[in-house]
Amino acid sequence: MYHINFTNFYIELNKEDLEVFKRYISEIDVDYWETKYDAMPIKRKIVVSTIQNNLSLLFDRSEFDAFKNLLYLKTKTVKDNLTVLDIDYTLFLN
Incomplete structure (x- = not known):
């Protein structure tokens, strides 16, 4: 069993389902989604549909790239400090 915990969602998958999910994620056309919702004032424009009709996962490009790196266990080296x-x-100032 594989447990994926990313930002605010958690997924449990067996080995076969994980491979299918990774293939599905790798085939998502990020440019299509960003273009489709270009005029919308929303931050997260990349939609990952799920088998559950009332549930979709939403990402911005950097979140989507980080999620793919997590799925494929790619480590990202930090080159610079955050600005x-x-x-x-x-x-919000109190």
């Missing part, structure tokens, strides 16, 4: 612009967070 303020790298952090996508809305600051």
